[in-house]
Amino acid sequence: MTTTASNTTAPTRLLRVENATYAYRRFGGGAGLPLLCLQHFMGTLDNWDPAVTDPLASGREVILFDNAGIGKSTGEVPTTVAGMAAHALAFLDGLGSARCDVLGFSLGGMVAQQMAQDRPAIFRRMILVGTAPRGGEDIMHLHKASLARHLADPSLDGYARLAKLFFTSGPSSQAAGQAFVGRLARRKEDLDPVSGQAVAAAQIAAFREWEQFSGEPFVDLRSIEQPALVVHGVHDEMIPISNSYRLVENLPNAVLLAYPDSGHGSLFQFHESFTRQASAFLASDSPFAPY
Amino acid sequence: MTTTASNTTAPTRLLRVENATYAYRRFGGGAGLPLLCLQHFMGTLDNWDPAVTDPLASGREVILFDNAGIGKSTGEVPTTVAGMAAHALAFLDGLGSARCDVLGFSLGGMVAQQMAQDRPAIFRRMILVGTAPRGGEDIMHLHKASLARHLADPSLDGYARLAKLFFTSGPSSQAAGQAFVGRLARRKEDLDPVSGQAVAAAQIAAFREWEQFSGEPFVDLRSIEQPALVVHGVHDEMIPISNSYRLVENLPNAVLLAYPDSGHGSLFQFHESFTRQASAFLASDSPFAPY
Numbered sequence: 001m002t003t004t005a006s007n008t009t010a011p012t013r014l015l016r017v018e019n020a021t022y023a024y025r026r027f028g029g030g031a032g033l034p035l036l037c038l039q040h041f042m043g044t045l046d047n048w049d050p051a052v053t054d055p056l057a058s059g060r061e062v063i064l065f066d067n068a069g070i071g072k073s074t075g076e077v078p079t080t081v082a083g084m085a086a087h088a089l090a091f092l093d094g095l096g097s098a099r100c101d102v103l104g105f106s107l108g109g110m111v112a113q114q115m116a117q118d119r120p121a122i123f124r125r126m127i128l129v130g131t132a133p134r135g136g137e138d139i140m141h142l143h144k145a146s147l148a149r150h151l152a153d154p155s156l157d158g159y160a161r162l163a164k165l166f167f168t169s170g171p172s173s174q175a176a177g178q179a180f181v182g183r184l185a186r187r188k189e190d191l192d193p194v195s196g197q198a199v200a201a202a203q204i205a206a207f208r209e210w211e212q213f214s215g216e217p218f219v220d221l222r223s224i225e226q227p228a229l230v231v232h233g234v235h236d237e238m239i240p241i242s243n244s245y246r247l248v249e250n251l252p253n254a255v256l257l258a259y260p261d262s263g264h265g266s267l268f269q270f271h272e273s274f275t276r277q278a279s280a281f282l283a284s285d286s287p288f289a290p291y
Numbered sequence: 292m293t294t295t296a297s298n299t300t301a302p303t304r305l306l307r308v309e310n311a312t313y314a315y316r317r318f319g320g321g322a323g324l325p326l327l328c329l330q331h332f333m334g335t336l337d338n339w340d341p342a343v344t345d346p347l348a349s350g351r352e353v354i355l356f357d358n359a360g361i362g363k364s365t366g367e368v369p370t371t372v373a374g375m376a377a378h379a380l381a382f383l384d385g386l387g388s389a390r391c392d393v394l395g396f397s398l399g400g401m402v403a404q405q406m407a408q409d410r411p412a413i414f415r416r417m418i419l420v421g422t423a424p425r426g427g428e429d430i431m432h433l434h435k436a437s438l439a440r441h442l443a444d445p446s447l448d449g450y451a452r453l454a455k456l457f458f459t460s461g462p463s464s465q466a467a468g469q470a471f472v473g474r475l476a477r478r479k480e481d482l483d484p485v486s487g488q489a490v491a492a493a494q495i496a497a498f499r500e501w502e503q504f505s506g507e508p509f510v511d512l513r514s515i516e517q518p519a520l521v522v523h524g525v526h527d528e529m530i531p532i533s534n535s536y537r538l539v540e541n542l543p544n545a546v547l548l549a550y551p552d553s554g555h556g557s558l559f560q561f562h563e564s565f566t567r568q569a570s571a572f573l574a575s576d577s578p579f580a581p582y
Contacts, residue, residue, distance in 0.1 A: 234539055
């Protein structure tokens with residue numbers, strides 16, 4: 001059985017484990033460990049930009065994953081990041097994957113951090129984009145004006161709204177947003193169901209829980225010793241870049257790459273740079289994050 | 292006349308202009324524009340790590356510069372960054388260099404920012420390492436405990452003190468510091484005079500003036516439109532990384548690369564990564580900073 005090495009054409013697969021069925025796609029190959037991709041708020045397999053996934057799939061297998069209750073995966077959407085991490089680990093166990101690399105974007109980056117703490121050997125190298133540590137600030141507060149104006153705008157459909165939310169208002173970033181949604185729209189068949197309000201409510205609950213901490217903030221990050229590449233757009237309104245500052249100040253082995261003129265979707269806006277940097281980072285076998 | 296493409300062996304040259312003589316070294320070559328290197332507090336030509344300058348010199352000519360009153364350059368050390376910028380521009384005029392790239396480290400990064408504002412066409416691309424914008428915070432406050440303990444330690448000579456000041460206290464960073472001072476010590480002849488207390492006093496005055504601002508802070512950065520690569524060590528005690536956060540949040544076209552487990556000398560600690568990243572950044576002709 002072969003797959004096409006693109007998220008535009010890779011078939012959606014189902015993995016049955018004891019209590020659940022997980023939807024996923026896998027494509028590409030090469031010398032590297034598989035790269036597990038963990039998705040953002042309300043995102044499905046169809047929200048992975050092929051301009052990001054496909055170049056990465058030229059050096060390794062890329063595995064896209066729908067957590068419980070998302071897309072064609074069964075079950076309830078967990079209301080905690082820890083619950084989502086448990087599902088992702090069960091999925092990897094079901095695949096027989098004992099060690100991989102990870103790209104966690106936004107909510108997915110929180111899930112990746114939790115997985116690394118729950119099972120330290122699972123990841124070799126971690127890429128954390130547009131995300132926040134436990135105890136981070138201003139995580140997905142959708143009622144604030146800068147976000148609510150797009151969410152409440154009845155003239156925006158799903159993809160047009162994404163271009164407003166993930167990109168800045170500047171002309172260059174908005175043009176990149178249009179190109180991004182055009183790339184997502186290339187996939188015409190075998191689509192995931194779009195996430196609805198029940199998904200949103202559960203994931204928002206998980207964000208609120210993730211903002212809580214007890215004791216000294218960010219000390220839990222010191223136990224994540226994997227080399228990490230942390231990426232953020234400087235004008236991200238959904239999860240501010242200050243959260244990535246706290247990540248690299250407290251993770252013992254993390255490089256920060258911050259992009260100008262960009263918001264939450266910095267990896268999609270600067271996909272050529274991002275995939276070049278991510279590929280160089282993943283290709284390194286150094287115990288140190290700098291690459 | 293030939294030069295060896297290393298700061299270990301390149302001869303010190305003198306350029307006479309109307310009112311001053313400037314000491315400099317130039318070596319290497321390639322397709323790129325020349326790279327002007329602007330030095331840190333009290334640093335001379337001999338403080339440029341060959342592990343940083345020499346790989347960069349394989350793609351372009353590298354030009355190291357002693358500002359007025361430093362090393363074998365004549366004149367008084369200016370007490371403002373603006374005064375230093377005027378000297379650096381006079382030096383480039385004397386060389387006949389109308390356009391170049393720049394690597395400004397620490398104080399040198401402040402001089403580079405001032406030059407870009409005084410003469411916007413002078414730089415094509417800018418690399419700013421361990422530096423701060425005008426109005427930045429906690430710039431070289433040598434009396435604070437984390438710095439004073441090394442500056443007041445009579446057991447440390449010049450290079451040993453540098454290894455303490457530029458690197459963190461961790462074993463990996465300290466080992467990198469020892470390697471760094473070993474590389475500096477390879478140059479045995481044609482050395483610059485070491486900077487003394489008069490240099491320190493004037494440059495400290497320039498730091499205090501640079502911390503001042505009137506009006507809204509950091510708006511002056513918006514006029515620096517060159518692609519910029521901003522680099523900082525997350526545990527820099529001499530000029531904290533918060534200053535680079537402000538740089539990339541306000542410069543319109545700047546990427547931030549932050550290194551873990553490192554202090555003011557992050558570029559020397561991770562010289563392999565830094566020169567790879569800097570070379571890729573300088574090799575780009577994109578109007579956008581991401582590379």
